[in-house]
Amino acid sequence: MKLMREARLSIGPARTQRTNPWAGWPPATHLAPYITLQVVVEGEPDPASGYLCDIHDIDGVLFDYVQPRLFAETQRGPCAGEHLLSNTWGIVSHRLPPGVRLQELHLAITPYLIYHHYAGAVGMISITQSFEFAAAHRLYCSDYTPEQNLQAFGKCSNPNGHGHNYILEVTLRGEPDRTTGLVYALPKFEQLVHDLVIDSLDHKHLNLDCPEFTRLNPSVENITRVIWDKLQGKFHPAVLAQVRVWETPKTYAQLNA
Numbered sequence: 001m002k003l004m005r006e007a008r009l010s011i012g013p014a015r016t017q018r019t020n021p022w023a024g025w026p027p028a029t030h031l032a033p034y035i036t037l038q039v040v041v042e043g044e045p046d047p048a049s050g051y052l053c054d055i056h057d058i059d060g061v062l063f064d065y066v067q068p069r070l071f072a073e074t075q076r077g078p079c080a081g082e083h084l085l086s087n088t089w090g091i092v093s094h095r096l097p098p099g100v101r102l103q104e105l106h107l108a109i110t111p112y113l114i115y116h117h118y119a120g121a122v123g124m125i126s127i128t129q130s131f132e133f134a135a136a137h138r139l140y141c142s143d144y145t146p147e148q149n150l151q152a153f154g155k156c157s158n159p160n161g162h163g164h165n166y167i168l169e170v171t172l173r174g175e176p177d178r179t180t181g182l183v184y185a186l187p188k189f190e191q192l193v194h195d196l197v198i199d200s201l202d203h204k205h206l207n208l209d210c211p212e213f214t215r216l217n218p219s220v221e222n223i224t225r226v227i228w229d230k231l232q233g234k235f236h237p238a239v240l241a242q243v244r245v246w247e248t249p250k251t252y253a254q255l256n257a
């Protein structure tokens with residue numbers, strides 16, 4: 001059984017009172033970096049209580065040990081997410097209750113930049129960056145009759161198209177470089193995704209402006225495949241681990257390595 005607990009931490013000096021309704025610790029009484037940590041643990045729930053562990057025990061480790069360490073690290077100077085995540089893994093994995101194993105750690109530096117580590121993936125860290133693009137499309141198969149298109153795609157086959165604000169999440173995985181401590185340089189990561197994907201799709205009509213979709217129906221599944229093909233093999237020595245495309249807040253398609 002797995003259990004996830006999320007904590008929001010402000011990386012500032014300690015305070016004495018917990019007052020923040022967003023559950024940040026210490027409370028947001030001043031300007032400080034805000035991070036979100038998701039801790040995924042595994043174990044067997046206790047037959048009597050039904051608890052895998054008391055989530056307040058996880059909070060305690062994050063509030064009392066992780067937050068002060070991260071604050072101390074950031075006081076020393078700019079600190080890469082890879083380093084913060086490795087430190088956090090070391091702290092949390094040694095302080096969980098008996099019988100509870102740390103399986104995953106997700107550290108969100110911003111809502112659009114998340115570092116991941118998984119048990120068993122020794123030395124490997126993943127980075128997810130989110131990007132946005134707006135595009136129009138028409139769901140339409142040239143092999144179908146107009147009636148078949150209407151039946152298959154409904155109003156999404158409207159001849160003049162319709163639009164979405166897509167969210168693209170790209171995940172790279174690799175070992176932090178011994179010298180730089182980075183899995184991949186973030187500015188280069190962002191630039192490559194912009195050059196290879198965003199520039200060619202953003203503010204375009206996919207069927208009309210993008211050669212990839214001249215004959216390929218621009219479903220979110222096909223958009224994900226096209227983006228995967230554009231990005232795969234471009235981030236050496238890191239590897240492309242996952243591409244996820246959100247078409248609406250209710251729908252995404254995803255490919256994994």
Ligand code: NI
Pocket residue numbers: 137156162163164
């Ligand atoms: Ni659509």
